[in-house]
Amino acid sequence: MNIIVCIKQVPDPEIPPARFQIDPEGKKVLPPEGVAPVISVFDERAVEVALRLKDKHQAKVTVITIGPPAAKKAVRYALSMGADTGIHVQQDMVEEPDSFESAHILARAIEKAGEYSLILCGRQAADWDAGQVGSIIAENLGIPVLTVARKVDLIDGKWRVESVIQDGYRIMQTPMPALVTVSSEIGLPRLPTGIGIIKATKAKIIEWSLNDIGADLSGIRRSEILKLYIPVREAKCHIVEADTVPEAAQKLALRLREVKII
Amino acid sequence: MIAESKGVMICAELVVNGGLAAISMELLGVGRNLADNLGEELSVLLMGSEIGPSLSLEAIACGADRVYVADNPLLSLYNSDVYTEVAAKVCRQVKPSIMLLGQTDMGRDIAPRLAARIGGGLAMDCIDLSIDHETGLMLQTRPVFGGNARAVMVTPTARPQMATIRPKTMPPIGRDETRQGDVVSVEASMEESVIKTEIIEIVQEEVTGVKLEEADIIVTGGRGIGSAEGFEIIRELSQVLGGAVGATRAACDEGMAPAPIQVGQTGKIVSPNLYIAIALSGAVQHLAGCSGSKHIVAINTDPEAYIFKVAEFGIIGNYKEVLPPLIEKCRELLAQ
Numbered sequence: 207m208n209i210i211v212c213i214k215q216v217p218d219p220e221i222p223p224a225r226f227q228i229d230p231e232g233k234k235v236l237p238p239e240g241v242a243p244v245i246s247v248f249d250e251r252a253v254e255v256a257l258r259l260k261d262k263h264q265a266k267v268t269v270i271t272i273g274p275p276a277a278k279k280a281v282r283y284a285l286s287m288g289a290d291t292g293i294h295v296q297q298d299m300v301e302e303p304d305s306f307e308s309a310h311i312l313a314r315a316i317e318k319a320g321e322y323s324l325i326l327c328g329r330q331a332a333d334w335d336a337g338q339v340g341s342i343i344a345e346n347l348g349i350p351v352l353t354v355a356r357k358v359d360l361i362d363g364k365w366r367v368e369s370v371i372q373d374g375y376r377i378m379q380t381p382m383p384a385l386v387t388v389s390s391e392i393g394l395p396r397l398p399t400g401i402g403i404i405k406a407t408k409a410k411i412i413e414w415s416l417n418d419i420g421a422d423l424s425g426i427r428r429s430e431i432l433k434l435y436i437p438v439r440e441a442k443c444h445i446v447e448a449d450t451v452p453e454a455a456q457k458l459a460l461r462l463r464e465v466k467i468i
Numbered sequence: 469m470i471a472e473s474k475g476v477m478i479c480a481e482l483v484v485n486g487g488l489a490a491i492s493m494e495l496l497g498v499g500r501n502l503a504d505n506l507g508e509e510l511s512v513l514l515m516g517s518e519i520g521p522s523l524s525l526e527a528i529a530c531g532a533d534r535v536y537v538a539d540n541p542l543l544s545l546y547n548s549d550v551y552t553e554v555a556a557k558v559c560r561q562v563k564p565s566i567m568l569l570g571q572t573d574m575g576r577d578i579a580p581r582l583a584a585r586i587g588g589g590l591a592m593d594c595i596d597l598s599i600d601h602e603t604g605l606m607l608q609t610r611p612v613f614g615g616n617a618r619a620v621m622v623t624p625t626a627r628p629q630m631a632t633i634r635p636k637t638m639p640p641i642g643r644d645e646t647r648q649g650d651v652v653s654v655e656a657s658m659e660e661s662v663i664k665t666e667i668i669e670i671v672q673e674e675v676t677g678v679k680l681e682e683a684d685i686i687v688t689g690g691r692g693i694g695s696a697e698g699f700e701i702i703r704e705l706s707q708v709l710g711g712a713v714g715a716t717r718a719a720c721d722e723g724m725a726p727a728p729i730q731v732g733q734t735g736k737i738v739s740p741n742l743y744i745a746i747a748l749s750g751a752v753q754h755l756a757g758c759s760g761s762k763h764i765v766a767i768n769t770d771p772e773a774y775i776f777k778v779a780e781f782g783i784i785g786n787y788k789e790v791l792p793p794l795i796e797k798c799r800e801l802l803a804q
Contacts, residue, residue, distance in 0.1 A: 306584075375673070443776045446781060
């Protein structure tokens with residue numbers, strides 16, 4: 207059984223807000239100096255789901271990413287967790303691809319990679335937070351899609367997926383092949399092992415160009431960014447002070463009542 | 469494509485007992501606004517089973533010019549395959565220039581599938597939508613990079629221009645019983661082969677008290693709370709205020725609070741009227757989940773904590789000393 211996981215490398219979302227900077231002209235986020243980019247949190251969990259299925263049912267796990275040469279690091283990380291094969295689709299567009307372009311490229315790469323029973327994606331990438339690529343890939347490939355999974359299992363040859371909803375979850379079943387997007391409720395991803403790291407360092411990552419996979423992006427793009435900005439936080443914090451802590455607390459309650467917040 | 473498309477359509481959501489969900493009113497509000505700016509019609513797509521006429525009248529009273537009713541027993545329970553199919557069918561027929569959904573379990577699920585199928589361009593989780601008067605395009609403002617930045621996006625040529633809206637960020641318009649509108653019944657049948665996914669069970673997890681997403685007031689504890697017992701007093705404050713309890717990822721990871729109440733980029737995204745942030749520093753990924761709150765109050769021992777930069781009111785102090793008198797005073801004020 208082949209499982210494909212689509213992953214993306216993103217700027218580390220754990221940086222303190224003060225270090226977050228953008229280039230408003232270029233409508234780009236400037237990578238913080240000295241902080242290495244990481245595999246997007248939900249994608250890391252998608253790799254974890256694939257590896258759990260591999261542990262239980264035996265499967266070959268292939269990870270695919272699109273991006274500049276540095277994005278290969280994310281692939282190596284997934285390999286060090288236990289994935290079997292890594293594919294890097296070189297993407298050197300001036301502008302980042304939009305969701306439809308990314309989905310188009312990934313769908314072509316998935317088709318070139320061969321047969322599959324399951325495609326896993328993170329529910330959204332932790333950079334642009336678009337949350338569309340997985341579903342569009344499924345529509346492009348004409349396969350069922352189940353989103354925001356907290357559990358994925360294989361029962362009687364069908365995918366059994368628990369999907370997170372507001373007050374709980376829905377248990378659904380769908381035939382192979384299918385695409386599932388993974389949420390953080392799946393649980394913590396495993397850490398790379400020593401052997402995994404050695405294997406990943408030595409592993410040969412398959413490199414494809416857009417031409418290699420027959421991806422033609424003309425007319426695919428549907429969204430444009432007009433403006434990128436950092437919202438001005440208007441809040442000037444009013445620190446409530448008093449001689450004693452209980453007095454300050456009471457003052458705060460009164461103040462909130464005064465301005466009709468409570 | 470552009471020339472043919474006209475009008476604003478919203479995809480309404482129903483609640484279990486059959487009424488229009490709060491998000492539907494918000495969609496009607498922003499939809500009305502966009503339609504008026506364009507001088508075009510606002511229509512509503514109602515999908516369900518045995519939809520009574522009162523729902524259509526309600527939608528008209530809340531801003532709709534036209535209601536498309538897709539009624540089919542297959543629509544009684546939400547199924548992504550079925551809903552996507554029906555919504556796509558109606559969109560192909562009506563050809564709206566703008567199509568809006570909620571950033572909800574349903575909207576988040578079908579919007580990208582629908583966009584892919586009907587050729588639309590989509591911006592998810594928008595917090596503001598308006599019309600650019602020069603180009604007539606819909607400007608879609610959405611938080612990106614975990615809420616650190618905002619992007620204004622457009623869909624230049626693909627139609628419809630689609631967006632999902634974050635709950636509680638766009639106000640409904642006033643109800644007007646005298647408003648007139650049409651109700652059109654649309655064909656909602658489909659080949660059974662389109663239904664690939666089967667719903668086995670819907671599991672409702674027990675939520676005690678107010679739901680996070682619906683709460684007007686949320687009291688959230690961070691790592692600094694220190695223990696699961698420490699969350700008791702957080703809960704007490706939330707109860708006194710009639711609100712819900714939230715927790716940061718750190719607090720959940722360390723077992724102080726259950727994962728379903730996590731607020732942040734990888735948890736729930738909330739926009740209450742009042743957000744009380746206690747013993748949490750204000751990491752990027754946490755603010756991503758609560759920066760839409762109208763008023764933020766911070767309680768923290770560290771005056772340098774980032775949360776004070778986004779809060780409106782703050783107390784520098786240990787929550788164990790601040791909360792008991794705060795709870796007492798709130799109780800007293802609210803009893804008046």
